[in-house]
Amino acid sequence: MANDEIYQRIQVAIMERRLAPGTKLAEERLTEATGASRAKVRQVLSRLAHEKVVTLIPNRGAFIARPTVQEARELFITRRLIEPGMVDLLARQITPAQVRTLRRHVAQEQEARNANDLRRIIRLSGEFHIHIADMVASSFLPRIMRELTALTCLIITLYDKPNTPACPHHEHRDLVDMIEAHDSAGAQQRMLDHLLHIEHALDLDSTEPAPPDFDAIFKRDDT
Ligand SMILES: [Zn+2]
CATH class of the missing domain: 1.10.10.10 (Winged helix-like DNA-binding domain superfamily/Winged helix DNA-binding domain)
Structure with missing residues (x-):
C-alpha cells in the first residue's frame, strides 16, 4: 500500500x-x-x-492524539477564521455542477441519519466541509481542512456531550441554499453560527485535571 x-x-x-x-x-x-x-x-x-x-x-x-481543551478551543478559533471566508468565496463563484455535488452529499448525510449509521454520519459531516474547501481552492486549503477535520473528529470523540454526534441537522442544507442563491453574506454568517453550534455542543468547560503539586507532596514537615 x-x-x-x-x-x-x-x-x-x-x-x-x-x-x-x-x-x-x-x-x-x-x-x-x-x-x-x-x-x-x-x-x-x-x-x-x-x-x-x-x-x-x-x-x-x-x-x-488526545487534543487538550486548550487545543480544542484553538482549533475552533482557526476554523471560524477560515471557513466563513470559504463559503463567502464559494457563494460568489459556485457552478450548477458544484451545487449538485453538494446537494448529493447532503442527501447522503440524510440517508445516514435515517439509517442511524453514526460512523457514516460523522465522516460525511466532516467531508461536507472538505468538499467546500476543494471547490474554493486546489492546493493549500483542502490540505488544511483535511487536517482540521481529522482533529475535530478526535475532539468531538473526547469532549462530546451525549447525543450530539455531528454537525447539527439541517445546517448543511441551509448553507447550500444560501451558497446556491449567491448570498455570500448570509452563507458567511450561517457558517460562523454552524461552527459555534458544533463547539457549544462539546463539553469544554470541565477543567482538565490539574498537574500534581510535587512541592506539596514532598514538602518536609519540619520546614
Ligand atoms: Zn458541518
Missing part, C-alpha cells in the same frame, strides 16, 4: 471513530496490515505527528 493511501485510511478511520484518541499505532501491526515497509509506515506516522493527529512518544511508539 502506498504512503498516501495508508495516510488517508488512517484519516478516514479517525473520522469514522474506528481509531479512538489514545489508541496505540503499533508499527509491526501497521506493516502487517498494509504490506508496507517499516520505513514507509514511519514516514506516514511522522507526517501525522507533524499534523498533531498522532503523538510520537520516545521508546513507546505512536498513539492517536
